[in-house]
Amino acid sequence: MDVLDLGTGTAGLVNVMTSDHGGLSDEQIVDLVLDKILLVSNDAPPVIKEQALLFRENIREVLYSYVEFTKKQERATITQTLAKAGHEDLANIIRRL
């Protein structure tokens, strides 16, 4: 039977991620991205599931390092912009993040 269906299973639900006193952590961002890249079905054959989970962990490590790198690069740009504008104190705060 054809149905008009709003996903109600676990994967069909929205995922809400929150943080306190600042933005999302690197780990949270990686989790958000991973959920978009790779979903591993609970019904997958064990061997395939194991490989997929292993692959997911490999991707996690790569993503984490690049998220960290991206944030550092962004902070470096902001620090330079603030320093050039004469806000050395603010630049130092950003640099220490």
Next chain:
Amino acid sequence: MAIAQAMCTAFKKELMLGTHNFATNGNAFKLALFAEGSGGKSSTTATLGATTTAFATTGEVASSGTYATGGGTLTKVAPSTSGTTALTDFADLSFTTATITAMGALIYNSTNSNKAVAVLDFTSNKTSTSGTFTIQFPTADASNAIIRIA
């Protein structure tokens, strides 16, 4: 339950009437956050579900950080098909420097009289304190997309 996940019944009818246009240059859709218990404005409690027909402020969380009353505008992803399933999707939505406690959300059509589309139940209170509140939509495929016609 005061907030129950559902595709609104009125929305299903309105699809047949051509009320909603999810094309990227179509209608504007928004997502508003709601509280159960005392988290909403003026301590009001939201009752949302399949029978919801339009956005109302009862139980909506208060403005905070980048969250303003009425919610955030969703960035649409053009409707597509996968096999015999039609689906549409939205880009993830974030509110920053926000202090929010929300139990669910309503997606609604802000172009057409704020008509309701779907109710999202977070199943538990989600809280950000002077932080980021992110709603991530599921993978846009035939099994998981947020809105599907199968």
